[in-house]
Amino acid sequence: MWTLAGARARFSEVIDRAQAHPQVITRHGQPSAVLVSAEEWARRTARKGTLADFLLASPLRQDPMDIERVRDRPRDIEL
Numbered sequence: 001m002w003t004l005a006g007a008r009a010r011f012s013e014v015i016d017r018a019q020a021h022p023q024v025i026t027r028h029g030q031p032s033a034v035l036v037s038a039e040e041w042a043r044r045t046a047r048k049g050t051l052a053d054f055l056l057a058s059p060l061r062q063d064p065m066d067i068e069r070v071r072d073r074p075r076d077i078e079l
């Protein structure tokens with residue numbers, strides 16, 4: 001864990017350490033940012049299939065959905 005001032009002063013070391021493990025940078029004592037290696041970032045943000053694949057794999061796909069249309073009259077809106 002690094003303070004913002006410490007990370008700024010030793011930025012090269014922060015980057016070197018981020019190659020092995022994520023580095024947390026704090027501001028005013030609270031975690032503010034995490035520095036990870038480019039390889040780790042690519043691994044975590046890689047797309048894992050398409051939206052269609054995600055929807056087809058949904059467990060909700062097996063349950064029938066009873067959707068009823070509301071037949072109420074529209075609300076009166078004063079313009």
